[in-house]
Amino acid sequence: MTDPLADSRTDYLAGALxxxxxxSPSALLGTWMQEALDRHEQExxxxxxxxxxxxxxxxxADGSPRPRSRTVLVKGLGEDGEALTATLYTNRDSAKGRELAAVPRAALLLPWYALQRxxxxxxxxAQLDDDASDGYFARRPRASQLGAWASxxxxxxxxxxxLEAQLAEAAARFEGTDVPRPPFWGGYRITAERVEFWQGRSGRLHDRIAYERGAGGWTRERLQP
Structure with a gap:
């Protein structure tokens, strides 16, 4: 019997690296992000x-590590000296918030399938300070602000x-006023130690360029696919 998953094939022809x-990775990441944003708008x-x-x-409970993954939205990419940073926001009492508090390390994967990257x-x-978290929260749509309080x-x-009753309660609580940032909600900044760029190529001979940050700055190397 044919296995549709095993027989699924795509030849990657969209680009090269x-x-x-x-x-350093910052310039390349900025270029790739802009190209992803352009693709979103145009195509x-x-x-x-x-x-x-x-x-x-x-x-x-016994201290054994267990990896967990979920999709989030990256709300900032930047540089801090030679460091590359990525920013996201969430409820700090959520599962990921508790996990980041216990083990303040993370991996982030940006999958741009249409670009085969x-x-x-x-x-x-590290947690962002209150001013940074307040600034971003104030820019969110009101529905998202209320959702942060409700959930x-x-x-x-x-x-x-x-859940909808909790939302109605939050809406009534802040009716006619600005919605403040919940004290349990805020930002996180990931400071990159390693960044890898992957570009799909034909015949599974993909391009991979990896950057590692050490005391002397970034080092770069090509990896075999």
């Missing part, structure tokens, strides 16, 4: 360029109706 990639086949898979480490970012994690993220709930 040259040996003369920039000496519509790249639904959310800022969507990324965030992987954290949960610790079992992905970027992997691995590094340390006890990652906690069990009996029904959708109960």
């Amino acid at each position: 040259a040996d003369d990639a920039p000496p 519509g086949d790249l639904p959310d360029p800022t969507a990324a898979v965030l992987s954290t480490v949960a610790l079992d 992905q970027v992997r970012i691995e590094g340390t994690v 006890r993220q990652s906690a069990p709930i009996a029904s959708r109706a109960e």
Whole structure:
């Protein structure tokens, strides 16, 4: 019997990643992100360029590590000196918030399938200060602000109706006023220690360029696919 998964094939022909990639990852990441945003606007086949898979480490009762992943939205890319940073926001009492508090390290994967590209970012994690978190929260749509108050993220709930009742309660609480940032909600900054760029190529001979940050700055190398 034919296995449709085993027999699924795609030949990657969308681009290439040259040996003369920039000496640090920030410029290349900025270029790739802009190209992803442009593809989203122009073609519509790249639904959310800022969507990324965030992987954290949960610790079992005996201390054993257990990786966990979920999709989040990256809300900032920048540089801090020679460091590359990525910013995201979430409920700090959620599963990922608790995991980041226990093990402040994370991996982030930006998958741009329409461009046959992905970027992997691995590094340390720190909470943003209140001013930065307040500034971003104030820019969010009101519905998203109320949702942050309404949802006890990652906690069990009996029904959708109960969740909607919590939202109605939050809406009534802040009716006619600005919605403040919940004290349990805020930002995180991942400071990259390793960044890898992957460009699909024909015959599975993909291009991979990896950057590692050490005391002397970034080093770059090509990896075999």
